């Protein structure tokens with residue numbers, strides 16, 4: 276089943292961090308807050324990376340069709356792959372490190388902790404901190420052999436026209452849905468302002484983790500998890516016509532979350548060991564001991 280894509284097609288990026296690094300180029304930290312972040316920009320403009328990121332989006336835009344999403348939902352939302360204790364899942368996720376350049380790339384746990392610690396430092400409620408801490412756990416999909424472009428990358432609605440506000444919109448020309456008249460009109464299979472709960476998104480770590488967490492966290496947390504990669508909406512407002520009023524209210528939380536995800540890299544990484552007891556309590560307060568993947 277997995278051999279449908281070649282190795283090159285499965286992993287166009289050297290590591291999945293490259294997508295997030297590229298987001299920083301597209302959405303740099305506002306100038307006024309940039310003082311300490313010069314570091315973040317090293318290497319981002321080297322052309323090799325631009326090429327791999329481009330190839331990543333080419334594959335993402337070509338293969339993320341409505342049918343592909345249906346197939347992936349069937350495959351992964353049964354949650355019958357693996358059962359793991361929460362902290363084992365974090366360790367497992369952390370095996371997703373980039374070997375090619377260990378000095379530059381933080382491990383996944385560090386990104387999660389930096390995000391959640393920045394949220395905590397700003398005095399937000401504990402469930403918001405927890406959201407920061409778990410928001411990328413869905414990336415374990417990569418460890419199940421999934422193509423990078425079906426785990427990370429900007430997400431977008433499928434079943435209706437691809438907005439030209441999505442990064443590299445020209446690559447959608449190779450997506451069969453682009454030429455399918457059921458799917459290529461402004462609303463496609465949807466009704467005006469039908470609400471995002473009725474809209475299928477391209478498949479990736481966001482929807483996967485949302486489905487895993489939906490019984491355990493408050494609604495704003497679930498919106499943050501589910502739509503944190505939906506840049507075409509939370510940064511560009513390209514799909515206002517599908518959102519209902521409730522979505523619009525809830526997207527204020529998605530907006531609030533995004534800077535913590537993108538701009539929380541700090542020069543001195545948080546001390547994971549020291550922080551562990553705090554996060555153990557926090558996780559125990561909201562989540563079951565074991566999670567199904």
Ligand SMILES: [Fe+2]
Nearest residue numbers: 410411503504
């Ligand atoms: Fe993410």
Ligand SMILES: [Fe+2]
Nearest residue numbers: 386410411536
């Ligand atoms: Fe993230």
